[in-house]
Amino acid sequence: MLLRAVAEEVLGRPISPREGKALRTAHRRALKDARAQSITPTIRLVINRMIDPAEENSSYLEIDKTTLREWGYDVAFELERFVEEDLAGMIDNETTKDVKLKDGLTVFDVSQLPENGPALAIVMTVINTWMTNRLFKAKNRRQTHFVVEEAWHLVQTSAAKVIRRNQKVSRAIGLSNWFFFHHVSDIPAGTDAEAIIKECDTVLVYQQKKAPDARAAVDMFDLPASSYPTILNLATGTCLMKIGNEAPFEVKHLRSDVETILTDTDKALVARTTSEKE
Structure with missing residues (x-):
């Protein structure tokens, strides 16, 4: 599912059934090759097996190598370009050894990735799937929080589908997922991104200055109609909190002096240079 x-x-489009068959066959063969060589399977092995496939024999059909290669060419060449250009050095090899979930905090800084295009969505999808599987296989599990600071990147991408699927096992592995959306009204109805939000058990709604955003929050989280003016007029540092099916209540968000410094994002906007002060 992650590969798809x-x-x-x-590709910027759904893969066709024939491309999917070529990808599945290459995936199985890549895993077999990795086991035989006692190495970690990577996406490069999959690409290689799409360009140089093994014949597919099953009780249903027989597909020769030439046919499989033709079905998988577009996917293989575009994946190859992506790991060598757009995401060179990021998803083409096995996970860096010093990235360990047992540490108190693991941060993936994706701020340098372009917001337009698939790069950011792909990295977020890979991170979530890697983390979920690491926790699932861990012998000594510990409670873990997965925080997506800019969750609006999930709205129009297939990343939401994978992350939503991974959420299904979050309780079993002690994983708490946090998603930060700025405008609920931007999320199309019926999408996996909408489902991710609706499946959240705890919701915090901060001030929404625009009426459509406030109304969307009321509808999305099934809040009382009286919550609409409240959301429009929430003071800075306060939010409307809803847990499960309980009635929402107002909460004041307090920060320590250290947290205030760490979360200050206005410094570059309000700071004056020495020359300006003089």
């Missing part, structure tokens, strides 16, 4: 999501993001 990455391929669809790279």
